[in-house]
Amino acid sequence: MADASSLPVPAEEPPPTARQQTIALVDDDRNILTTLSIGLHAEGFATRLYADGETALKALLENPPDLAIFDVKMPRMDGLDLLQALRAHSRLPVIFLTSKDEELDEALGLAMGADDYIAKPFSQRLLVARIRAILRRSDLARAQPDAPSQANLPEPVVRGRLRLDPARHQVTWDGKPVSLTVTEFLILEALAQRPGVVKSRNQLMDAAYSDDVYVDDRTIDSHIKRLRRKLRAVDSEFSAIDTLYGAGYSFFDAT
Incomplete structure (x- = not known):
């Protein structure tokens, strides 16, 4: 199995700017990783690619991206196990990629704390729309007031x-x-x-x-x-x- 260092990321990719959001992609299928990465780069995102859950978990905890996309079916550590381990330490937004016959896995993933799931095959437009929607909500949730008296903050x-x-x-x-x-x-x-x-x-x-x-x-x-x-x-x-x-x-x- 390929490790993250051997995955085909675009050469000499410039480092993300301060405003560029980063998406972590976790899948043991190189073709899917490459296709998703190219599409997300075209939409203005930076990407990090991981070929297995164990490698991804360490990286996600040490250097969290803005959002992660997990395939459900992976060897060594599948997407459900990865999500469970991640949720013990982080509320990082997560989208699952599933096959249409994996309804039980979808339900389990949502029950364990995934923010959304997308069934394969899916369109790039749908994936990007869901990524942007979750990131908007996540950014809003993380926003903190500059001062206790700041106006226009929603009341509890x-x-x-x-x-x-x-x-x-x-x-x-x-x-x-x-x-x-x-x-x-x-x-x-x-x-x-x-x-x-x-x-x-x-x-x-x-x-x-x-x-x-x-x-x-x-x-x-x-x-x-x-x-x-x-x-x-x-x-x-x-x-x-x-x-x-x-x-x-x-x-x-x-x-």
Whole structure:
């Protein structure tokens, strides 16, 4: 198997500028790595290429990129194992590449903290649109105020035992911190803004994804399952997110 140093990156690639965002690509298929890298360079991104999960994990933790794209099926350490190991230390945005017959892997990946998945074959335009949407949300979540009195910052949302701080991307339940991805945070925020009001899957998609990104119902359902699992990790009796079958989801102002 080729290691990262033998992969066909463009020769004499200039170092990324301060404003150039970097995408890490992890796949044991050289052709996919080369094709994706060339396409992302054309869109203004810098890329780092890794041929296996073990090599990628060390590099991602030591020198994090802006976003990573993992193939699910890889030897030595597959994409799911790589994501699990990464999530123990980092909330780096991650997109999975899957085959259409890997529905279980897609659901597992979302449950473990992936931000999105794309089924092969896919268009370069779709991939770039999803990358840009996730990076926009990630940049917003990382933004910190210059001073406590800075104007125009969103106010924290407090609903009973739930507190969301959009300016700092922080969530607590009963005062206990809950670690959420950007997509999870936006979905929970959309539900908590209007307690008791049922939000359809389409409305939650609009809240969590930009207009140029398509996701199906199963993606939203997977995010909701993961939200419940994370909140139940700090409160085993958490039940504030309700399902109205055929209509959508709602948040009840728990006290």
